[in-house]
Amino acid sequence: MISRNGGQQIQICTLLLILAGAVHDCxxxxxxxxxxxxxxxxxxxxxxxxxxxxxxxxxTNSRPGKMISQRKYxxxxxxxxxxxxxxxxxxxxxxxxxxxxxxxxxxxxKRSVLELVVSQDFRDDFRNRRKVYAxxxxxxxxxxxxxxxxxxxxxxxxxAPAVSFGTISSLITHDTLxxxxxxxxxxxxxxxxxxxxGQPMAFIAPTGLTLAFISGLYRFCTLNSLPFFPIYSWVGIxxxxxxIALGLGGAGSLIRYCTRFTDEVFNALLSVNFIYEALRSLRxxxxxxxxxxxxxxxxxxxIAFCTWFFTTRTAAFEYSRYFNQKVRTFVxxxxxxxxxxxxxxxxxxxxxxxxxxxxxAVPKSFELSQGRPFWISxxxxxxSMKLFCAFPAILLCTLFFMDQNISVRVVNKSESxxxxxxxxxxxxxxxxxxxxxxxxxGLPWMCGATVQSLNHVRAMTxxxxxxxxxxxxGASVTETRLTGFMVHFLIFATLRLLNVLSFVPIPVVSGVFxxxxxxxxxxxxFLSRILEVFVQxxxxxxxxxxxxxxxxxxxxxxxxxxxxxxxxxxxKQNNNTAIFFPSVIGFLMVIRTFMLSKFFTEKELxxxxxxxxx
Numbered sequence: 041m042i043s044r045n046g047g048q049q050i051q052i053c054t055l056l057l058i059l060a061g062a063v064h065d066c067x068x069x070x071x072x073x074x075x076x077x078x079x080x081x082x083x084x085x086x087x088x089x090x091x092x093x094x095x096x097x098x099x100t101n102s103r104p105g106k107m108i109s110q111r112k113y114x115x116x117x118x119x120x121x122x123x124x125x126x127x128x129x130x131x132x133x134x135x136x137x138x139x140x141x142x143x144x145x146x147x148x149x150k151r152s153v154l155e156l157v158v159s160q161d162f163r164d165d166f167r168n169r170r171k172v173y174a175x176x177x178x179x180x181x182x183x184x185x186x187x188x189x190x191x192x193x194x195x196x197x198x199x200a201p202a203v204s205f206g207t208i209s210s211l212i213t214h215d216t217l218x219x220x221x222x223x224x225x226x227x228x229x230x231x232x233x234x235x236x237x238g239q240p241m242a243f244i245a246p247t248g249l250t251l252a253f254i255s256g257l258y259r260f261c262t263l264n265s266l267p268f269f270p271i272y273s274w275v276g277i278x279x280x281x282x283x284i285a286l287g288l289g290g291a292g293s294l295i296r297y298c299t300r301f302t303d304e305v306f307n308a309l310l311s312v313n314f315i316y317e318a319l320r321s322l323r324x325x326x327x328x329x330x331x332x333x334x335x336x337x338x339x340x341x342x343i344a345f346c347t348w349f350f351t352t353r354t355a356a357f358e359y360s361r362y363f364n365q366k367v368r369t370f371v372x373x374x375x376x377x378x379x380x381x382x383x384x385x386x387x388x389x390x391x392x393x394x395x396x397x398x399x400x401a402v403p404k405s406f407e408l409s410q411g412r413p414f415w416i417s418x419x420x421x422x423x424s425m426k427l428f429c430a431f432p433a434i435l436l437c438t439l440f441f442m443d444q445n446i447s448v449r450v451v452n453k454s455e456s457x458x459x460x461x462x463x464x465x466x467x468x469x470x471x472x473x474x475x476x477x478x479x480x481x482g483l484p485w486m487c488g489a490t491v492q493s494l495n496h497v498r499a500m501t502x503x504x505x506x507x508x509x510x511x512x513x514g515a516s517v518t519e520t521r522l523t524g525f526m527v528h529f530l531i532f533a534t535l536r537l538l539n540v541l542s543f544v545p546i547p548v549v550s551g552v553f554x555x556x557x558x559x560x561x562x563x564x565x566f567l568s569r570i571l572e573v574f575v576q577x578x579x580x581x582x583x584x585x586x587x588x589x590x591x592x593x594x595x596x597x598x599x600x601x602x603x604x605x606x607x608x609x610x611x612k613q614n615n616n617t618a619i620f621f622p623s624v625i626g627f628l629m630v631i632r633t634f635m636l637s638k639f640f641t642e643k644e645l646x647x648x649x650x651x652x653x654x
Contacts, residue, residue: 157288158288159290160290161293161465162287162465166463166466169238169460169463172460172461176240176460176521177522179518179520180518180521180522180523183520186502186518187523190373194492194499194527196552197556198226198230198489198528200549201247201492201556202223202245202246202531203402203541204549205222205247206219206222206223206246207401208251209222209251209254209255210409212255213254215409215410216269216409216410217409217484218403219402220406220535221409221482221484222246223531223532223534224483224532226486227528227529227531227534227535229477229483229528230486230524230527233486234524236470236473236474237463238466238467239463240520242447242448242451242467242496243492243493243524244444244474244487244489245486245487245492246486247487248313248317248612249309249487249612249625250486252612252621253436254484255615257271257272257275266421267420269412269417269420270416270421270425272482273418274429274479275433275436275479276475278429278430279433279437279440279472279475280476280479281472282437283440283475284473286441286468287468287469288469291441292465292468298442298445299652300565300649301628301636302632304566304567304601305601305608305628306442306446307450307560308561308566308567309608309609310490311561311567312557312605313557314557317550318550318551319550319554321550322337322547336396340545343386344548344550344554347379350375350379351380351551351555352558354371354376355375356372357371373499376555380548383545384543384545397547399542399544399545400541400545400549402538404538405538412482416481416482439625440488441468443490443625444487445464445488446488446490447487447488448464448488450494451494451496457516458497460519471486474486490560491556491557491560494559500519501516501517502515566601570602572584589644593644604631608625
């Protein structure tokens with residue numbers, strides 16, 4: 041037995057050995073049982089101390105060894121065995137040290153590889169979202185009354201871009217990528233992203249920016265007589281590899297250098313693009329119509345305007361003063377969906393049908409364009425061309441990085457009142473995996489959709505009346521994956537009902553586009569400042585930048601943003617430069633970081649709401 045006094049000395053010596061960080065052998069202690077040897081290995085790495093299992097051997101040649109109590113000595117938990125001669129002890133100690141060193145080296149190698157591939161930022165994102173993953177689903181079922189109208193509204197809000205961009209893509213790519221491909225890609229990628237992402241309130245969807253890159257890539261393949269789909273797939277494969285590597289490496293933290301200057305210009309570009317596509321569709325009716333009979337174009341214009349107006353009014357009805365809170369909430373939840381359905385029914389009236397308003401041109405059955413197979417033949421191009429695809433993939437990865445992270449950051453802003461932690465790096469890995477699957481199948485790429493994401497947050501926001509301010513304000517948000525998954529599942533189910541979509545008028549889709557574009561414009565201080573530059577200073581709020589830094593500086597900053605927006609739009613619209621468009625978006629960060637800081641002081645930038653990140 042080890043005496044009580046001896047046990048205290050063992051603990052004191054063990055503590056001294058730990059602080060020294062060395063391996064030390066103790067052959068004997070005074071006032072203790074025949075304690076013969078103590079092997080303690082201390083491993084120190086990255087400010088962490090790891091204690092390997094110490095081996096405590098005691099006994100005599102004639103007395104069998106015993107095991108020290110694990111409760112009394114929690115770190116000394118090895119079975120004790122008899123020890124023979126001194127030479128036997130040294131040999132045993134050496135073998136144990138070699139085994140422990142080998143185990144330590146193996147553990148170090150595994151940990152080094154893990155830390156090299158997966159950053160601490162990604163591990164933190166994964167750990168934080170894993171804690172709330174179950175509640176991401178249960179919160180939706182608990183507030184099912186809020187989810188159902190949100191799902192119905194967002195179904196049309198997500199279906200409209202898929203159908204519209206599918207129609208445009210079909211014209212640009214000569215039926216290579218059409219409506220069916222866009223609907224299928226939107227549904228499958230949306231469901232997968234809702235399962236894998238870190239921020240379930242953000243959506244991915246087809247965007248005009250991605251379509252611009254695809255059209256540029258198609259034009260490049262056509263001019264050089266290259267097969268489009270193999271090139272398309274390999275560009276997507278390289279892009280997914282880049283994006284997954286960036287996410288695992290913790291590159292999501294770099295988005296903090298993308299300030300409000302870049303966010304506002306980028307969101308303004310998205311808003312203008314939505315409104316432009318809607319107006320271009322309506323303009324096409326006037327161009328193709330008989331000049332002597334413009335009834336159809338004007339009826340289409342009326343349907344689009346009514347869809348936009350009533351959708352806007354019903355979506356904002358919850359903040360009005362009329363009726364009680366239940367009625368206002370009901371109109372806000374089901375109003376936009378009702379407008380969509382009612383305007384489609386109006387077009388089915390006999391008097392309107394005589395006018396001949398155009399409806400969506402969708403195939404009668406589910407079939408990919410030109411009857412192609414679902415999976416793309418990746419070996420249809422030589423190895424040199426596969427490697428060449430890595431270069432345009434860098435441009436696409438730049439577009440994805442900006443679009444995805446800006447969209448998610450807009451969702452995560454403090455004004456959204458979200459409680460669960462963000463996970464930018466996990467979102468990037470999820471989008472990379474989705475892009476990989478879409479590339480194998482030759483389906484259109486998806487990326488962060490700011491418009492749909494913001495409407496998702498607003499649809500799931502619970503409001504309350506503030507008696508102090510006399511206004512209605514957001515109280516909380518139901519953060520759930522259920523709505524995103526169900527919205528895209530309904531789009532997938534719609535592929536079995538393509539005949540029903542053929543009754544939806546194109547002007548109704550145009551009206552929804554105008555609503556989404558105008559909705560994204562709200563809250564954009566850059567667009568507000570364009571008109572406020574001409575407002576009398578006394579009528580501006582006290583914290584307005586014109587009152588703090590003057591009208592001249594405010595107008596100069598706004599003019600720079602207008603020039604950036606115009607440059608982005610020119611690159612996007614030009615077929616020859618569309619493929620290089622993503623690199624221009626990244627140039628916005630260069631302008632803000634290195635150019636504006638020379639003409640504006642930090643105090644002026646802060647007054648403009650665009651402080652330099654630390």
